[in-house]
Amino acid sequence: MNLRSLIPIGRNRDVARRNFDQPFGTLQREIDRLFEDFGRGFPALGTRGGARELMPAIDVTETDGQIEITAELPGLEEKDVQVNVADNVLTIRGEKKAEKEDKQKDYHVIERSYGSFYRAFELPAGVAADKIQADIAKGVLKVTVPKSAPTQAKKIEVKTAA
Numbered sequence: 708m709n710l711r712s713l714i715p716i717g718r719n720r721d722v723a724r725r726n727f728d729q730p731f732g733t734l735q736r737e738i739d740r741l742f743e744d745f746g747r748g749f750p751a752l753g754t755r756g757g758a759r760e761l762m763p764a765i766d767v768t769e770t771d772g773q774i775e776i777t778a779e780l781p782g783l784e785e786k787d788v789q790v791n792v793a794d795n796v797l798t799i800r801g802e803k804k805a806e807k808e809d810k811q812k813d814y815h816v817i818e819r820s821y822g823s824f825y826r827a828f829e830l831p832a833g834v835a836a837d838k839i840q841a842d843i844a845k846g847v848l849k850v851t852v853p854k855s856a857p858t859q860a861k862k863i864e865v866k867t868a869a
Contacts, residue, residue, distance in 0.1 A: 762824050762826065763778040763779050763780050763799070763801070763824065763826065763848075764778070764779045765777065765778045765779075765826060766778075767828075771854075772853065772854055773851055773852060773853045773854055774830075774831075774834065774851075774852040774854070775849065775850070775851055775852070776797070776799075776828065776849075776850040776852070777847060777848070777849050777850075778799060778826070778847070778848040778850075779846065779847060780801055780843065780846050780847065780848050781846040782803055782846060783801050783803060783843070783846060783848075784843070785843055787801050787802055787803065787804075788800070788801045788841075788843060788848060789801070790839070790841040790848075790850055792830070792836050792839055795829060795830050795832075795836070796827050796828065796829050796830065797827070797828045797829075797830055797839070797850065797852065798825055798826070798827045798828075799825060799826045799827075799848065799850070800823070800824070800825040801823065801824055801825070802822070802823040802824075803820065803821050803822065803823075804821060830852060833854055833855055833857065834852050834853065834854055834855060835852075835853045835854065835855040836852075838853045839851065839852050839853070
């Protein structure tokens with residue numbers, strides 16, 4: 708199996724992982740850190756306190772028979788999560804909604820995040836997309852992607868053209 712196929716992809720199908728082993732990798736890391744530090748005070752820009760906090764932590768494991776994707780989705784229930792597969796891309800979408808607004812309280816600190824997220828994974832060849840299962844329990848989503856039986860090579864007889 709190609710490990711690249713399990714790396715999350717972004718909205719425009721670019722691979723979301725960067726290769727920092729290249730000559731400018733250290734420079735790229737420092738620039739990313741600089742923008743992360745700058746954006747901390749602005750939820751729309753930074754990775755803390757904004758939409759990035761809603762991005763679930765994901766584990767991907769593989770055995771001979773299946774691929775298992777586990778996502779932490781605290782506070783979400785079955786009705787809040789959607790799992791789709793199309794064009795060999797598995798998409799996990801969810802939305803954490805604010806329960807209610809309390810006009811009586813004066814909030815000084817609000818650290819909980821609300822909003823929507825999605826994660827997309829390009830599935831490798833040889834999976835049974837029609838048999839994918841998803842279960843959620845105690846805020847943990849488990850998506851099981853079974854592998855299909857390997858196809859046997861078929862020998863094609865070569866004949867002399869007439």
